[in-house]
Amino acid sequence: RKRVEIYQYIVLKWTLALLIGLLTGFVGFFNNIAVENIAGFKLLLTSNLMLHQKHFQAFAVFAGSNMILATCAAALCAFIAPAAAGSGIPEVKAYLNGVDAHSILAPSTLFVKIFGSIFGVSAGFVVGKEGPMVHTGSCIANLLGQGGSRKYHLTWKCLRYFKNDRDRRDLITCGAAAGVAAAFRAPVGGVLFALEEAASWWRSALLWRTFFTTAVVAVVLRTLIQVCRSDICGLFGQGGLIMFDVNSTIPAYNTPDLLAVILIGVLGGLLGSLYNYLVDKVLRTYTIINEYAHSPLPDFYQSIWKGPAFKILLVITISLLTSCCAYGLPWFAQCIPCPTGSEEKCPTQGHAGNYKIFQCQPGHYNDLASLFLNTNDDAIRNLFSSKNINEFRISSLVIFFIGIYSLGIITYGIAVPSGLFIPVILAGSSYGRLVGRLLGSLSSGLDVGLFSLLGAASFLGGTMRMTVSLCVILLELTDNLLMLPLMMLVLLISKSVADSFNKGVYDQIVKMKGLPYMESHAEPYMRHLVAGDVCSGPLITFSSVEKVGNILHALQMTRHNGFPVIDEPPFVDAPELCGLVLRSHLLVLLKGKKFTKNRELFGSEILRIFHAFDFAKAGSGKGLKVEDLELSEEEMEMYVDLHPITNASPYTVVETMSLAKAAVLFRELGLRHLCVVPKTPGRPPIVGILTRHDFMPEHVLGLYPQFISHNYS
Amino acid sequence: RKRVEIYQYIVLKWTLALLIGLLTGFVGFFNNIAVENIAGFKLLLTSNLMLHQKHFQAFAVFAGSNMILATCAAALCAFIAPAAAGSGIPEVKAYLNGVDAHSILAPSTLFVKIFGSIFGVSAGFVVGKEGPMVHTGSCIANLLGQGGSRKYHLTWKCLRYFKNDRDRRDLITCGAAAGVAAAFRAPVGGVLFALEEAASWWRSALLWRTFFTTAVVAVVLRTLIQVCRSDICGLFGQGGLIMFDVNSTIPAYNTPDLLAVILIGVLGGLLGSLYNYLVDKVLRTYTIINEYAHSPLPDFYQSIWKGPAFKILLVITISLLTSCCAYGLPWFAQCIPCPTGSEEKCPTQGHAGNYKIFQCQPGHYNDLASLFLNTNDDAIRNLFSSKNINEFRISSLVIFFIGIYSLGIITYGIAVPSGLFIPVILAGSSYGRLVGRLLGSLSSGLDVGLFSLLGAASFLGGTMRMTVSLCVILLELTDNLLMLPLMMLVLLISKSVADSFNKGVYDQIVKMKGLPYMESHAEPYMRHLVAGDVCSGPLITFSSVEKVGNILHALQMTRHNGFPVIDEPPFVDAPELCGLVLRSHLLVLLKGKKFTKNRELFGSEILRIFHAFDFAKAGSGKGLKVEDLELSEEEMEMYVDLHPITNASPYTVVETMSLAKAAVLFRELGLRHLCVVPKTPGRPPIVGILTRHDFMPEHVLGLYPQFISHNYS
Structure with missing residues (x-):
């Protein structure tokens, strides 16, 4: 350049x-x-x-x-x-x-x-x-x-x-x-x-x-x-961009506190892995429902409508259920007299605030309504607040935790954009505060606000299994750097505990959706296989100067994205691997219609009519398709020189290379195709091509089912 | 396992x-x-x-x-x-x-x-x-x-x-x-x-x-x-573990403040790259002095003594110079009356504290002495403090900045363990405070303590060229999360400015010490070379069953760490690459003395007498050496089977692969040896081995000097 x-x-x-x-x-x-x-x-x-x-x-x-x-x-x-x-x-x-x-x-x-x-x-x-x-x-x-x-x-x-x-x-x-x-x-x-x-x-x-x-x-x-700030944003208030105000006093903690913190961590790990398990189950159920709704309808119009209609129906059901919980459950809570000497207004009249009056008399508030009948951000802020230790009763916290935990599980997977952070933080901070209330007599230094922060951290660690980023996000959210050591401890414990049960929630979803995700480490059984073992299917190769008809046929017949190109005798002494050509590049080349009657090299001419950016990767779903090509019978019989569009130095492995090593190479370099070449001379110069799908456990274990039972590790 | x-x-x-x-x-x-x-x-x-x-x-x-x-x-x-x-x-x-x-x-x-x-x-x-x-x-x-x-x-x-x-x-x-x-x-x-x-x-x-x-x-x-805390650590006080107390009020800033911050960033970039340049020059001078001291002495005893003696002499010189500056420069500062109504004691009598009395009358303090005659940690704390804006006069800050900047440059490289963070933070925070004082009239929201923090950040960014980690370290040091956006801005500016002049100070030192550091990206000229171009030297290969004498000879003659092993005719039809064997494994194998008279495969017997951990990598400088081997004439004529210790699937590239791609492969997978194989059949099965040194610019540009002038990019 x-x-x-x-x-x-x-x-x-x-x-x-x-x-x-x-x-x-x-x-x-x-x-x-x-x-x-x-x-x-x-x-x-x-x-x-x-x-x-x-x-x-x-x-x-x-x-x-x-x-x-x-x-x-x-x-x-x-x-x-x-x-x-x-x-x-x-x-x-x-x-x-x-x-x-x-x-x-x-x-x-x-x-x-x-x-x-x-x-x-x-x-x-x-x-x-x-x-x-x-x-x-x-x-x-x-x-x-x-x-x-x-x-x-x-x-x-x-x-x-x-x-x-x-x-x-x-x-x-x-x-x-x-x-x-x-x-x-x-x-x-x-x-x-x-x-x-x-x-x-x-x-x-x-x-x-x-x-x-x-x-x-x-x-x-x-x-x-x-x-x-100047009140031009309507009702946009404190809750707008979450920034929770945890007690800014220096947390001093002693041994009982540490034990409580460890308890929270273990609890977070257990509840988190259970959450992941249940979310997975619910998601699978929803998928089955949706597929059932899609499949057996012969009428085209119906089948288009029924799928979405089912999805919307599901959303409405969950919405009703959520409304019932949010409005109904607070009736079970008794009214609490407002604390005296508090700076905050109690009960509040507006849309936000800690102390909701709900059905109570003036001078009283309903603590469960303050949690349920609020935006999620405000509910979290209330749970994190440490000004009034007895703001929420133990029974209210229990009801809220159970409600949010269950609603969170059944809500994820319905057809609305739904983040997992907030439900997890809500549930985590409510049981954190609960633990803080229950162990309040033992603890001396930590108050309930800090406990609920730690609860949120532990539950986040238990479901999402991130550590450093969660820790920093929570620190930035609460603006309290001094919590760092405790937060780290809680996250490490909850992640370790949860990891012994199942995988993180995002990994689970990736797997459930069937996306071919390449793990950063090779599976243990791969060490017992070599690259040649998993190359599948009849390999379609092109000669470096290939007949247009053959190329078109190959593009129509397969959905492969890469084809090896082989230099063959008149041009070289013996067949050798020339390189790899991509489907998208072939399509652009054929579209250009620069062919010759005879089998000859004319790559330089081709280069003249194309610009390098013609071959640039198109946006998703916007590239040329094979159906877009219109070639006459005469053109089909002509030849095209593939040299200009061939990647002449693709990464290769020998067929006897351990599959685990090939997987590491594939993953670390972010490849899409890996050429497998033969070890001994005198054979065709390429054995196969490995793609992402060839490394997936389903594919490998499908070929070699003996490794399933072996439980290699 | x-x-x-x-x-x-x-x-x-x-x-x-x-x-x-x-x-x-x-x-x-x-x-x-x-x-x-x-x-x-x-x-x-x-x-x-x-x-x-x-x-x-x-x-x-x-x-x-x-x-x-x-x-x-x-x-x-x-x-x-x-x-x-x-x-x-x-x-x-x-x-x-x-x-x-x-x-x-x-x-x-x-x-x-x-x-x-x-x-x-x-x-x-x-x-x-x-x-x-x-x-x-x-x-x-x-x-x-x-x-x-x-x-x-x-x-x-x-x-x-x-x-x-x-x-x-x-x-x-x-x-x-x-x-x-x-x-x-x-x-x-x-x-x-x-x-x-x-x-x-x-x-x-x-x-x-x-x-x-x-x-x-x-x-x-x-x-x-x-x-x-309970005073059992002697004089260990506040200064012990750095944790600077910056003003904890929320920084509010407006446009003039932002301009001042940008100015600090640019200044940090300029001063930082100049610092790097000067440190490099001084280091090279010191190296020449030390080498000169080492080289021309015929007497063994003298040459041992003279090197260290020179080093110590240099240290003593710098020490004297530092003492003179620290004790002498404060005499140029006039005494300042103690501020009234301050919580801190003024003047202080002990070993720490903001207000040193030095030569002044009671009720006065010497601001330059508070900086120079203190531990570095305390000096930084003083510079960051925001309680008394006029604590340090502009002239004192100028003198301190010049003194520290120069001393920092000449001190790095002498024979003591010397970190760069503190000198850089000291110099940076002094000019940051200086800028804060000078622009004090324009600025409204930021006080001098915050300015000196930003100055430290900018100078750190300008010398070390880290961004995220410095930002987080400074935040954790000062415990003030609200500075984050300003800190990021300053770091980005200073790093960008400094990067246009030279490399980061650590990269410079790595390069100056001649350590073969592999950059994460390939050099541009590498795209014009292929892997086969830089393989150097006559390649020493072993047959898969090799004569002991040949191996010993190869180990003695070269310092290579890896040798290709080739399967040759009686065992296979045509020569083919068997794999790669490491020097250290060869030494262990020869030490084991499991040889045979005839050229035959007996790998399984060898495996029986060795345990896998015998071949584990030894600690630095503790492996077997070739001098440790004692082999008789008779043993030299015997054969050893190399199959058990050969890595049978080394990573390989074809000789026509672009050198840039080979470099990426080498670096991303963290290899030590990369086998280069021929493209066309019928030649020896390996062309050469690429090691870390073959990718170094000095080596490549030594072979192809035409790329030096071309200024490829």
């Missing part, structure tokens, strides 16, 4: 990082304002009706508005972009691992993710907007990297530099980090999240770029919040 | 991480106590003499004790372990990149690093104990991983699992992280430092393990500090 192109590339790289940060910051803020206003209005209406003793109307308004919002979210998801349902973090993780699943990062997904998330969270579901923010950030990054959507004629020429896997992956890593940063106002946490959970390949340069992106997000959020 | 061995391995892995954390924490604390007590006693003595107007005696005591301490440190370094001089971070970085330099992590280095660092810092040099702590942590990890030193008969059998490159590298990464955590009380910062600066390969599992190690360090330090 020329010098000026390098500069263009660098400037563009940083400009894109800046744009990703700016846009993600704006979207994150917009999300928050929208949710706060919609949910705030809903809650205000409900509590006003409650004040006038109109209990049934209040419930009708509450449940009705929840249901309308939920239906909106579900309709968006079901009809426009089914890929937008769920957290989105597993999909982003799989994409960064190299899985090019269609529509994961499409513009329609972005649109639905933003608005679906707003409606879903406002509808009072036990879901968060944090996972969807990560997905949103990645979608924004993808969209910018493609220079907008080609569908809507928004391409941008300079962006040709980013039409390759590596640069696109880098951008999307930045986007994921920006998403976390925007969701939690945690710039360092965002970088660490991208590093620990999202990215499969990491370079030092990327650390710096993601850091820049998240810094931009932090600045944007800060500026916007300052703008909002 | 068997199941029980896996468990042993896991338990051991975590036990070692725990031990590394514990030991590093203890050593870090011990270092601090020792320095605080020695330096405190020295300063107390000096200030007492000053109080009695005995100025010359005071100087004599001050300079004399400095010189004695400096001589001790230099003597330790020069005679026992020259590798302990300097920061140690570049060496650790090179080791983690795969450079097996002898003695970098030896037990003697550990000893000298600890005590040399204590003496050096106590001697009042402008050096830090942070870099040496990183090296100390890595040495501890290495020592534990080897199960103690074999020299002192402290090996431990279970540790055989860790006798390979990967596990050892993991341990040392943990050690480096623990070192940072112990030096700065920054557990998260330690993990990020290991990730961003130290390690060349990173796995997600490692993140968790380093995190555990640094958490242990944090807990140990916390416990020990609490123990010390």
Whole structure:
């Protein structure tokens, strides 16, 4: 490349990082304002009706508005972009691992993710907007990297530099980090999240770029919040961007406290792995329901409608259930007299606040309503607060924990964008506070607010199995660095405990969705196999100057993305491996129709008519298709020289190389095709091609079922 | 491996991480106590003499004790372990990149690093104990991983699992992280430092393990500090473990503040790259002086003595110069009346404190003496303090900055363990405070303490070129999360500015020391070369059943570490590559003396007499040497079967593969040898072996000098 192109590339790289940060910051803020206003209005209406003793109307308004919002979210998801349902973090993780699943990062997904998330969270579901923010950030990054959507004629020429896997992956890593940063106002946490959970390949340069992106997000959020101080953002209040206010006194702890903390860690591990197990079961059930709804209908019109209709019905059911819990359960709680001498208003009248009056007399509050009839952010803030130790009774905490734990499990998997962070933090902090209340007599230094923070940490560690990034995110959320050692301890314990039962929730979902995720370590049984053992199928190879008809036939017959090219005698003495040619490049070449009558080398002519960027990787689902080619009978008989588009130095392994080593090579270098060459001379110069699917346990164990029972380790 | 061995391995892995954390924490604390007590006693003595107007005696005591301490440190370094001089971070970085330099992590280095660092810092040099702590942590990890030193008969059998490159590298990464955590009380910062600066390969599992190690360090330090609260640690006071107390009010800033911050960033970048440039020049000068001292002496006795003697002389010179600056420069400062209404005592009498009386009347203090005649930690704390804006006059800050900047440059490279963090933070925070004072009228929200923190950040970014880890370390040091966005901005600017001039200081030192460090990206000119172009030298290959004499001869004649093994006709039809055999394995095999008279396969018998762990990688400098072998004439004529020790699936590349791609493969997989195989059949089955040195720019550009001028990019 020329010098000026390098500069263009660098400037563009940083400009894109800046744009990703700016846009993600704006979207994150917009999300928050929208949710706060919609949910705030809903809650205000409900509590006003409650004040006038109109209990049934209040419930009708509450449940009705929840249901309308939920239906909106579900309709968006079901009809426009089914890929937008769920957290989105597993999909982003799989994409960064190299899985090019269609529509994961499409513009329609972005649109639905933003608005679906707003409606879903406002509808009072036990879901968060944090996972969807990560997905949103990645979608924004993808969209910018493609220079907008080609569908809507928004391409941008300079962006040709980013039409390759590596640069696109880098951008999307930045986007994921920006998403976390925007969701939690945690710039360092965002970088660490991208590093620990999202990215499969990491370079030092990327650390710096993601850091820049998240810094931009932090600045944007800060500026916007300052703008909002002047009451122009409607009901947007304290709850807007989560920043929990934990007691800022220095935590002093002694041995009983440490034991309590260890107890919380173990509990978090157990509850977390149970949560993962149940989420997996529920998700499988939902999938079966949806598939059943899809499958047996002969009528085309019906089958289109029935699938989405089932999904929406499921969402409405869960919405009703959630409304019933949120409105019904507080009736079981007795009214508590307001604490005297508190700085806060009690009971509160507005849409937020710690002390909800609900059905109580003036001067009293309903503690369970303060948790249930609030936005999730406010509920978490209440649980973390440490001003009034007896604010929540033990029975209320138990009811809330059970309610949230169950609702969280059945809510994930319905057709709305649903993050897992908030339900997990809610459940975790409620049992943390519970433990704090129960052991309050033993403990001296730690108060209930800190206990609930530790509970949240332990449950997060138990479900998501991240450590460093969770720790930093929680620190940035609560702005209390002195909790660090305790938080680390809790996270380590809960992760260790949970790891002995099952895998992290995101890994589970990736696996359940059948995405071919390459683990960073090779499976133990792979050490007993060699690369040649798993190469499958009849190999289709091309000669370096190949007949057009043969190529077209091969492209039509198979769905392979890479074909080996072999130099054959007139041009060389003996057949030898020339390299690897990609399907997409073949399609571009055939489209160009630069053929010759005879079998001869004319690569230089071909190079003249194509520009290097013609072969750049197209956006997802936007490349040429084999159906787009129109070739005459005469052209089919002609020859084309594949040398110019052949990657002449593909990575190769010898067929006797251990499969484990080949897997490490494949994974570490982020390959898509790995050529297997024969060990002994005198055979065809290539034995096969290994792709991602050949390394998947299902494939390998399908070929060699004896390894299933052996329990190799 | 068997199941029980896996468990042993896991338990051991975590036990070692725990031990590394514990030991590093203890050593870090011990270092601090020792320095605080020695330096405190020295300063107390000096200030007492000053109080009695005995100025010359005071100087004599001050300079004399400095010189004695400096001589001790230099003597330790020069005679026992020259590798302990300097920061140690570049060496650790090179080791983690795969450079097996002898003695970098030896037990003697550990000893000298600890005590040399204590003496050096106590001697009042402008050096830090942070870099040496990183090296100390890595040495501890290495020592534990080897199960103690074999020299002192402290090996431990279970540790055989860790006798390979990967596990050892993991341990040392943990050690480096623990070192940072112990030096700065920054557990998260330690993990990020290991990730961003130290390690060349990173796995997600490692993140968790380093995190555990640094958490242990944090807990140990916390416990020990609490123990010390009860005044049993002598003069160990506030200054012991750095934890700077920056103004904890929420920083509010506006546009002029932002401009000032950008100015600091740019300034930091410029000053930082100049610092790197000058440090490099000074280091090269010192190396020339030392080499000159070594070379021309015919007398053996003299040449042993002269080298170290020169080094010690240099240390004494610098020590005198430092003492003169520290004691002399404060005389230029005028006395300032003590501020009224301050909570702190003024002037202070003891060894620490903000307001040194020096030569002044009671009720006055000398601001320059508060900076110079203090431990470095206390000086930094003074600079960061924001209680009294006018505590330091502009002229004093200018003098201090110039003094520290120059002393820092000439001090690094002398024969004492010398960290770079503290000098850089000192210089950075002084010009940061200076900028804060000068722009004080414009600025509204930020006070001088925050400005000096930002100055320190910018200068750190400009010299060391880390971003995320520095940011987190500074946050953990100052315990003020709200500074994050400004800190990020400053770091990004200063790193960008400085990067356009030269490389980071650690990279520079690695390069200057001639360590073959593999960069993570391939050089641009490598794209124009193929793997076959740089394979050098006549290749020595062994037949798979080889004559003992030939092997011994090859081992004696060359210093290669890997030899290709070729299966040859009686055993196969045509010569083919069998694999790669390592020098160390060959030595063990020859030592075993399991030979046969005839050329035949008897690998299974060989396997019977050896245990797998006989071939495990020995500790640094402790493997068998070729001189240790004693073979008779008769044995030399016998044959040995190399199959059992041959790595039968080495990574290979075809000779026509682009050198850039081969470099990526080599680096990403952390290889030591890469076999180059021919493209066309009918030639010998291996063309050459690529090692780390073959990828070094010096080697490649030596072979193809035309690429030097081309300025490829």
